Amino acid sequence: MQLPLRLRTSLALAGFLPALAACEASSHLAAASIRMGVADTTFALRVGQEARVGGQVLRIAFLAVTNDSRCPIGAACFWEGNASLQVGVTSGTGPTVAYILNTAIEPRAVDIPFYRLTLVGLDPYPSLSASLPPEPYVATFRLQRAGYGPD
Numbered sequence: 001m002q003l004p005l006r007l008r009t010s011l012a013l014a015g016f017l018p019a020l021a022a023c024e025a026s027s028h029l030a031a032a033s034i035r036m037g038v039a040d041t042t043f044a045l046r047v048g049q050e051a052r053v054g055g056q057v058l059r060i061a062f063l064a065v066t067n068d069s070r071c072p073i074g075a076a077c078f079w080e081g082n083a084s085l086q087v088g089v090t091s092g093t094g095p096t097v098a099y100i101l102n103t104a105i106e107p108r109a110v111d112i113p114f115y116r117l118t119l120v121g122l123d124p125y126p127s128l129s130a131s132l133p134p135e136p137y138v139a140t141f142r143l144q145r146a147g148y149g150p151d
Helices: 005-029
Strands: 030-034 040-046 050-053 058-068 083-091 096-102 109-112 115-123 138-145
Touching: 030 040, 040 050, 040 058, 050 138, 058 096, 058 115, 058 138, 083 109, 083 115, 096 109, 096 115
Parallel strands: 030 050
Antiparallel strands: 040 138, 050 058, 058 083, 083 096, 109 115, 115 138
């Protein structure tokens, strides 16, 4: 028994649209593309974005700011404070491994497959006048190939 054309078209679209939406969602996350084997580079990501190294060989995602206790601009603090953020690293088709990196305390860097990932900075700085939603955060990272000498 053959289904009517309208029903076949609807069923085909029902299967196609979620796949299309998934492709669109994943392409939205890609913010930086880094050539595999690069020795030393920096890149910036917003919360929810990812950098892809060597296409899909290695993916580094900025997942969230988990804490931001940095001394606000305009305040007099006895300590600079610290911000912690969570990154997710996926190598090939393996599972995503979550890491916490900090701005002022250890760990500021983590060894991942083939590279060392270091948190260089997190902007914007907190302000006394307004609290920050997660969207405006931009983290700057340094990616160094394992065994690369200069700091």
